[in-house]
Amino acid sequence: MGKKYAIGIDYGTQSGRAVLVDLADGTEVADHVTPYPHGVIDEKLPGSGVRLEPDWALQHPDDYIEVLRRSVPAVLEMSGVDPDDVIGIGIDFTACTMLPVDAQGTPLCMLPQHRDNPHSWVKLWKHHAAQDEANKINRIAEARGEKWLKRYGGKISSEWMIAKVWQILDEAPEIYDAADQFLEATDWVIAQLSGNILRNSCTAGYKAIWHKQEGYPSREYFKALDPRLENLTETKLRGEIVPLGTRAGGLTPEMAKITGLKEGTAVAVGNVDAHAAVPGVGVTEPGKLVMAMGTSICHMLLGTEEREVEGMCGVVEDGIIPGYFGYEAGQSAVGDIFEWYVEEAVPAYVKEAAEREGVSVHEWLEARAAKLKPGESGLVALDWWNGNRSVLVDADLTGVIVGCTLLTKPEEIYRALLEATAYGTRKIVEAFDSNGVEVKELYACGGLPQKNRLLMQIYADVTNREIKVAASRQTPAVGAAMFAAVAAGSAAGGYDSIVEAAKKMARVREESFKPIPENAAIYDRLYKEYTALHDYFGRGGNDVMKRLKALKEEVTRHA
Ligand SMILES: Nc1ncnc2c1ncn2[C@@H]1O[C@H](COP(=O)(O)OP(=O)(O)O)[C@@H](O)[C@H]1O
Numbered sequence: 001m002g003k004k005y006a007i008g009i010d011y012g013t014q015s016g017r018a019v020l021v022d023l024a025d026g027t028e029v030a031d032h033v034t035p036y037p038h039g040v041i042d043e044k045l046p047g048s049g050v051r052l053e054p055d056w057a058l059q060h061p062d063d064y065i066e067v068l069r070r071s072v073p074a075v076l077e078m079s080g081v082d083p084d085d086v087i088g089i090g091i092d093f094t095a096c097t098m099l100p101v102d103a104q105g106t107p108l109c110m111l112p113q114h115r116d117n118p119h120s121w122v123k124l125w126k127h128h129a130a131q132d133e134a135n136k137i138n139r140i141a142e143a144r145g146e147k148w149l150k151r152y153g154g155k156i157s158s159e160w161m162i163a164k165v166w167q168i169l170d171e172a173p174e175i176y177d178a179a180d181q182f183l184e185a186t187d188w189v190i191a192q193l194s195g196n197i198l199r200n201s202c203t204a205g206y207k208a209i210w211h212k213q214e215g216y217p218s219r220e221y222f223k224a225l226d227p228r229l230e231n232l233t234e235t236k237l238r239g240e241i242v243p244l245g246t247r248a249g250g251l252t253p254e255m256a257k258i259t260g261l262k263e264g265t266a267v268a269v270g271n272v273d274a275h276a277a278v279p280g281v282g283v284t285e286p287g288k289l290v291m292a293m294g295t296s297i298c299h300m301l302l303g304t305e306e307r308e309v310e311g312m313c314g315v316v317e318d319g320i321i322p323g324y325f326g327y328e329a330g331q332s333a334v335g336d337i338f339e340w341y342v343e344e345a346v347p348a349y350v351k352e353a354a355e356r357e358g359v360s361v362h363e364w365l366e367a368r369a370a371k372l373k374p375g376e377s378g379l380v381a382l383d384w385w386n387g388n389r390s391v392l393v394d395a396d397l398t399g400v401i402v403g404c405t406l407l408t409k410p411e412e413i414y415r416a417l418l419e420a421t422a423y424g425t426r427k428i429v430e431a432f433d434s435n436g437v438e439v440k441e442l443y444a445c446g447g448l449p450q451k452n453r454l455l456m457q458i459y460a461d462v463t464n465r466e467i468k469v470a471a472s473r474q475t476p477a478v479g480a481a482m483f484a485a486v487a488a489g490s491a492a493g494g495y496d497s498i499v500e501a502a503k504k505m506a507r508v509r510e511e512s513f514k515p516i517p518e519n520a521a522i523y524d525r526l527y528k529e530y531t532a533l534h535d536y537f538g539r540g541g542n543d544v545m546k547r548l549k550a551l552k553e554e555v556t557r558h559a
């Protein structure tokens, strides 16, 4: 059998990235990025201009298809690989990114009668407007003593499926009624590729409260939320839930035409970006925490038992690698905080200087921030620009910088923001470690480790652990390609298990980031200050952030 390949596509927050991978050793033969034409829709709807309320974040489903139209033919052309030798295609996605579809699987926002209703669109993972529903989901689950709540660190997030579905029912019952099903976007794209709607066990487990043995929460629980939700899981969340690496079907003739791939090519079921990154970086055993670092960070860890960890996003059996309990935790804004600073708060002189020097504003700030010693800025910040999805699980928390003076410089603020996100990661590492899910080593992948060395050194110093970095710039996509190889199977030139695929295909860089003891010592002190602020603002010491947010909503509603 000659060389065989698979294509993995990583659907991120702002773009989709395809990579064509050699299955023998994981060599990335070609990659291509398609920025989403509509980007993140958070102010007004395309076409109608209908204004969105605060905390909304939507996407256009055709942007996902655009990635297939552009990036798949591009990697085929760049590589010169014969489509006959591409034996599988797999994807990973942000999650819970979900949408309502009709009985034909058409997104409701593509239908003229629903287009102008924001609830008919794709709700992106960072759509945070379902916090009221999430609060009720948690309150009612606690009151009823629902056992499954512990599997999610004691709180269900507003980012997830049930909160988002319930917000649709609350605010747009006509869209809820018109929806034949609510799907994760990753499952919707796979349905477009293969013609089959299958729900993957990863998003069902982490985002829709599904359990391998127990299934979804009971009808009684859903009825207690809202009588209209009683049958939700048998109706609008119905369908087969299958393990990662399952073959969803063969590529449809229509999709073969737009992608340039062969009809019938194996299509793997959907997956989540951070979860696909774990085998992508070669981690198939416990003790190694994988950080998928980009707009946000997802922290992924394997364990041999189901443990309770405060604030973890979830523990799902077989949720990442079959045979293990997969733990997920996360920070809902990391790169996004740096981007906010660069786009919204950096003085003009910095932008001009960066342009003159031919570097990006990030690079300009990083170079200057790297000259500062830990503690030198006199600043400490809380990393809650997009709420907290770590131990506090509260989307209503907001950002803070303490210690600014008339002499504070932009690079000092930038460094304080990098550090704040590292403290946020340390909180997560400590939560796992202190609950018996050991974290021995850190692995980093995603866009940030490639873009910012200072950030990585700060993470090593703050967590006092060595960090290994993925060799690939596209780790989740490589992971998705590995699952595609599993969906194709060894008889076709792929693999029979993800562990085998990861052994052959994953690579990390030679160089790692090691903690510098004197930095780590200062960061221990700064972390204490972070923790004091974290607990004061986040554990009820002062609810000023919530009061300000409520006031903002009140004033905006009446504007
Ligand atoms: N040099 C840099 N240093 C730190 N952050 C950066 C830098 N350049 C870009 N970013 C941030 O990286 C994030 C994008 O990360 P990336 O991994 O490429 O995408 P995604 O999260 O969509 O997968 C953006 O939030 C952006 O602000």
Ligand SMILES: O=C(CO)[C@@H](O)[C@@H](O)COP(=O)(O)O
Pocket: 012, 013, 014, 093, 094, 095, 096, 125, 272, 273, 274, 292, 293, 294, 295, 296, 297, 298, 328, 330, 332
């Ligand atoms: O929440 C998850 C995974 O559970 C992510 O999809 C979400 O944080 C988005 O990740 P990115 O920062 O876009 O890579």
